[in-house]
Amino acid sequence: MDRQPVVAGQFYPGSTRALDAEVRRFLSAAPAAPDAAPTLLAMVPHAGYVYSGGVAGQTLGQARLADTLLLLGPNHTGQGRALAVWPAGRWLTPLGALAVDEVLASRLLAGEPRLAADFAAHLQEHSLEVVLPFVQARNPRATFVPVAVSERSLPALEAVARGMAAAIREEGRPVSIVVSSDMSHYVTHEQAKERDGLALGPMLDLEPGRLYEVVRRYGISMCGVLPMTLGLFLARELGASAARLAAYATSGEASGDYRRVVGYAGVLVN
Helix, strand or coil: CEEECCEECCHHHHHHHHHHHHHEEEECCCCCCCCCCCCEEECCCCCCHHHHHHHHHHHHHCCCCCCCCCEEEEEECCCCEEHHHHHHCEEEECCCEEEEEEHHHHHHHHHHHEECCCCCCCCCCCCCCCHHHHHHHHHHCCEEEEECEEEEECHHHHHHCCCCCCCCHHCCCCCCEEECCCEEECCCCHHHHHHHHHHHHHHHHHCCCHHHHHHHHCCCCCCCCCHHHHHHHHHCCCCCCEEEEEEEEEEEHHHCCCCEEEEEEEEEEC
């Protein structure tokens, strides 16, 4: 089954030419990567490009992603299963189509019973769609497995990460994880920086359990905390050794309104 874009012309340009130019402009602003280590995990935001495109481009412009990707995003719609895998077909954007890696999807579903083949969680969900044009611009031959994550149990997320890691190791080829998440929502610019700093600390220390607890304790409205928790558990299972902050901004820097902003962070793990 192919997935049609649902936020083209809203979150990002709807025409091929305009979208290609905008994505490449954001990617070209990335500083030179400080090392040549492959990227095991990248976290990027998923808001309208006018607000978050700079952070996404700076982050993925520095990343060294594998040809096979596992995309983990939140479920804003509440539809579908808690760990929903789109198992086959293609995802379409104005830049063309990216193929779902059906072999890896099948292995993940067979190896981890809490994962479920499910289209409903993805049909109206924007968080992964918004990231795809950046992936296409970097590597139009990439294949990927999309997973919408709304599982709230920390022990379950840790256990699922172990099962997914085993399936990826059995697959025997490099896989990079891309997590889609915005940070604090609808607070002042200074509050966003303070609260997002609290959440970024555990990410940069590769401590998914502490990320989960800090976000809950301080009421940080990070929409992708569940996929990022799963992603960090998985990255650690696959041998992650270091993380760094690649970019940070708030929507106030684009809109000029610093009283009510959303925070955006880019994190790279290798």
